[in-house]
Amino acid sequence: MRSLSEKVGAIAPSATIEISNKAKKMERGGIDVISLSIGEPDFATPQHITDACVDALKRGETHYAPSNGIPELLSAVSEKITRENKFPCKPEQVIVTPGAKQAIYEGMEAAINPGDEVILLTPAWVSYEPCVQMAGGRVVKHAISDKTFQLDDSLVKRINAKTKMIVVNSPSNPTGAVFNKDSLKLIADLCTDYDLYAMSDEIYEKLVYGKEHISLASIGDMAERTITVNGFSKAYAMTGWRLGYAVGPPAIIREMSKVQQHSVSQATTFAMWGAVAALKGDQKCVEDMRKEFDRRRQYMISELNLMGYKTAPADGAFYAFVKVDGDDMAIATQWLEKAHVAATPGAAFDAPGWIRLSYAASMDRLKEAMGRIRRLGSGK
Numbered sequence: 454m455r456s457l458s459e460k461v462g463a464i465a466p467s468a469t470i471e472i473s474n475k476a477k478k479m480e481r482g483g484i485d486v487i488s489l490s491i492g493e494p495d496f497a498t499p500q501h502i503t504d505a506c507v508d509a510l511k512r513g514e515t516h517y518a519p520s521n522g523i524p525e526l527l528s529a530v531s532e533k534i535t536r537e538n539k540f541p542c543k544p545e546q547v548i549v550t551p552g553a554k555q556a557i558y559e560g561m562e563a564a565i566n567p568g569d570e571v572i573l574l575t576p577a578w579v580s581y582e583p584c585v586q587m588a589g590g591r592v593v594k595h596a597i598s599d600k601t602f603q604l605d606d607s608l609v610k611r612i613n614a615k616t617k618m619i620v621v622n623s624p625s626n627p628t629g630a631v632f633n634k635d636s637l638k639l640i641a642d643l644c645t646d647y648d649l650y651a652m653s654d655e656i657y658e659k660l661v662y663g664k665e666h667i668s669l670a671s672i673g674d675m676a677e678r679t680i681t682v683n684g685f686s687k688a689y690a691m692t693g694w695r696l697g698y699a700v701g702p703p704a705i706i707r708e709m710s711k712v713q714q715h716s717v718s719q720a721t722t723f724a725m726w727g728a729v730a731a732l733k734g735d736q737k738c739v740e741d742m743r744k745e746f747d748r749r750r751q752y753m754i755s756e757l758n759l760m761g762y763k764t765a766p767a768d769g770a771f772y773a774f775v776k777v778d779g780d781d782m783a784i785a786t787q788w789l790e791k792a793h794v795a796a797t798p799g800a801a802f803d804a805p806g807w808i809r810l811s812y813a814a815s816m817d818r819l820k821e822a823m824g825r826i827r828r829l830g831s832g833k
């Protein structure tokens with residue numbers, strides 16, 4: 454047989470998905486695994502969103518829609534961005550995608566030429582690097598301080614003539630850190646001075662605890678050079694709906710549209726009607742979920758700290774990022790195989806020596822998980 458694609462061969466499988474699959478397999482084998490490895494809200498999608506989708510199905514919204522998304526959703530996103538994220542956005546600057554992940558992939562395909570360099574701020578979520586690689590780009594990693602979890606001038610050292618883009622993810626998966634205005638301003642200044650694009654993944658914007666989320670595109674001229682990525686999975690507990698979006702300068706969105714037209718065509722038509730209800734409806738459901746995540750966050754961080762583990766700031770998203778003493782891969786394997794708690798080793802995020810635990814699970818399950826890790830006593 455002839456060899457398969459070298460480009461795809463060089464890409465690692467998604468660690469978050471692989472570990473979650475392994476945990477699910479153990480569960481099917483009758484083991485009571487507490488799955489804290491994947492970032493997925495445990496809440497049901499709010500009823501009014503599901504109802505709007507079912508209504509759309511019933512009235513026959515089961516055909517192809519415009520590739521970038523139904524006009525009602527493009528308007529709802531553009532209004533939301535202008536109002537909440539505080540930068541101007543017209544409907545033609547929006548593309549709705551099957552999940553935010555697809556928006557990241559399309560954004561990379563649209564902006565990157567072979568050999569272009571893309572700066573990732575590590576620890577970084579697992580899918581950025583493969584998306585850059587699939588677009589033919591080269592990843593340059595810049596480690597964020599594990600004391601402040603903010604940026605400093607040393608970032609400029611990563612920039613050279615080949616640098617094309619900086620990827621920003623605040624609130625961060627996996628650290629839970631939220632960039633302050635100074636960190637974002639630094640990125641904005643570098644992008645302007647060196648004529649770079651930015652991709653700002655703001656999918657956890659609604660999940661902040663006592664901190665302010667600031668959109669990168671709201672700073673200086675960044676709206677002209679930023680692809681802002683967002684979606685419905687985290688804020689509205691809609692992971693399985695596969696709905697995300699990107700907002701950016703019309704020229705980039707037009708290029709992303711071509712990738713979308715020739716690959717997935719569009720997001721699912723009736724699902725998009727659910728998303729309209731999500732954005733236009735009462736936002737109390739989002740706040741209720743945020744408050745519950747906050748309660749779990751406080752419990753989990755204090756338990757881990759009491760056990761002697763150091764943790765990253767946990768100001769946003771729904772992850773506790775835990776410093777371990779020893780090999781994170783080996784410790785996460787022990788937690789899974791001996792304590793039956795699934796967690797993601799930091800190495801998956803370019804952060805060896807750390808482990809990510811999601812607190813998007815019920816309080817009872819979190820209490821049980823903490824008890825199991827305490828009894829095992831490894832990794833401190």
Ligand code: PMP
Pocket residue numbers: 492551552553554555578622626654656684685686692695696697
């Ligand atoms: N960005 C980040 C930082 C994430 O954690 C996720 C979660 N999978 C995504 C993007 C993609 O979300 P989705 O494709 O479910 O919209």
Ligand code: GLU
Pocket residue numbers: 467469470490491492493578579580626
């Ligand atoms: N974003 C979540 C995580 O990091 C979901 C899984 C994924 O898409 O990677 O666990």
